[in-house]
Amino acid sequence: MLDLRFSEDELERRREHITAFIRDQVDAAGTGGAVLGLSGGIDSTLVASLATEALGPENVYGLVLPARVSSEGNMSDAERVAQDLEMSYDVIEVEPIVDALLSAYPEAEGDHVAVGNARARVRGVLNYLVANHESRMVLGTGNRSEAAVGYFTKYGDGAVDCHPIGNLYKAQVRQLARHVGVPEDLAAKTATAGLWADQTDEDEMGVSYETLDSILATHVDGPLSVAATARLLEIDEETVEKVRGMYEGSAHKRQVPPAPEPLD
Numbered sequence: 001m002l003d004l005r006f007s008e009d010e011l012e013r014r015r016e017h018i019t020a021f022i023r024d025q026v027d028a029a030g031t032g033g034a035v036l037g038l039s040g041g042i043d044s045t046l047v048a049s050l051a052t053e054a055l056g057p058e059n060v061y062g063l064v065l066p067a068r069v070s071s072e073g074n075m076s077d078a079e080r081v082a083q084d085l086e087m088s089y090d091v092i093e094v095e096p097i098v099d100a101l102l103s104a105y106p107e108a109e110g111d112h113v114a115v116g117n118a119r120a121r122v123r124g125v126l127n128y129l130v131a132n133h134e135s136r137m138v139l140g141t142g143n144r145s146e147a148a149v150g151y152f153t154k155y156g157d158g159a160v161d162c163h164p165i166g167n168l169y170k171a172q173v174r175q176l177a178r179h180v181g182v183p184e185d186l187a188a189k190t191a192t193a194g195l196w197a198d199q200t201d202e203d204e205m206g207v208s209y210e211t212l213d214s215i216l217a218t219h220v221d222g223p224l225s226v227a228a229t230a231r232l233l234e235i236d237e238e239t240v241e242k243v244r245g246m247y248e249g250s251a252h253k254r255q256v257p258p259a260p261e262p263l264d
């Protein structure tokens with residue numbers, strides 16, 4: 001597979017580039033700071049770390065939003081992140097809100113994807129409730145690997161005002177996290193959307209992040225054909241085509257919703 005790690009010099013440049021981006025976004029929006037969801041995972045931990053560095057911890061607010069299926073370990077890690085970074089945070093249970101949605105529309109009961117996505121969307125609503133009320137912007141935590149294959153909930157965790165780590169592949173997220181001092185147990189943690197019990201990104205996507213990152217860098221974001229990518233990475237062409245299919249099939253999630261062309 002490809003070695004996508006940054007050099008030490010690049011790591012420091014990335015750190016400065018992203019912290020400047022967060023500062024510029026908040027300044028341009030004329031808001032007083034930022035809010036983000038903390039899941040105990042590495043993406044939100046890295047964004048929280050860079051945001052507190054960029055804005056000062058007093059200007060970053062964390063929301064820890066447990067669901068019935070959330071692991072206690074992840075939720076206590078999320079609180080540990082906020083405490084270590086000395087940012088204010090709140091803990092709000094999302095399940096009563098999801099239950100209210102299912103009382104209104106019981107047909108979706110038992111549909112773990114629809115209900116899981118509803119959990120992600122309830123979190124988005126809570127992020128914006130706080131952001132509106134406190135004049136803050138919502139920081140996204142999505143990385144390039146997730147975005148490219150649509151591994152996020154449309155208008156759920158995808159409902160944000162900017163994507164500070166949106167250009168980083170997953171391996172680079174972990175590397176930058178270690179560089180800025182995120183504890184190793186968080187930097188190495190298995191990625192999970194946490195929308196249902198025992199979910200992991202790699203199981204659900206059917207491809208490891210190592211392979212996904214390499215295919216994205218080489219073929220989807222890079223210049224090589226399916227055949228050349230398969231040869232270079234010593235994998236079969238079907239895997240490259242599968243990732244290409246995920247990329248193409250999720251284009252609608254990365255675009256502004258279309259409207260008909262204006263009539264003359």
Ligand SMILES: NC(=O)c1ccc[n+]([C@@H]2O[C@H](COP(=O)([O-])OP(=O)(O)OC[C@H]3O[C@@H](n4cnc5c(N)ncnc54)[C@H](O)[C@@H]3O)[C@@H](O)[C@H]2O)c1
Nearest residue numbers: 113117120146150151152153154157192193195201204252
């Ligand atoms: N980062 C994470 O780890 C993370 C977080 C949340 C969700 N997820 C994962 O993301 C996935 C989200 O599920 P999903 O993608 O089925 O739901 P989604 O709601 O994100 O997207 C599906 C919806 O998009 C619309 N849609 C579908 N095809 C379309 C098209 N061609 N053009 C326009 N609109 C279209 C429809 O409204 C459809 O209901 C799940 O696999 C979930 O586990 C991952």
Ligand SMILES: Nc1ncnc2c1ncn2[C@@H]1O[C@H](COP(=O)(O)O)[C@@H](O)[C@H]1O
Nearest residue numbers: 037038039044063064065141157192193
């Ligand atoms: N339990 C959670 N509390 C707060 N914010 C959460 C929680 N779970 C997820 N989030 C937010 O959504 C993104 C994406 O989540 P994945 O775990 O990658 O699906 C996460 O970074 C948090 O900002």
Ligand SMILES: O=P(O)(O)OP(=O)(O)O
Nearest residue numbers: 039041042043044191192
């Ligand atoms: O988005 P997060 O913080 O939950 O990270 P991961 O996707 O690695 O669980």
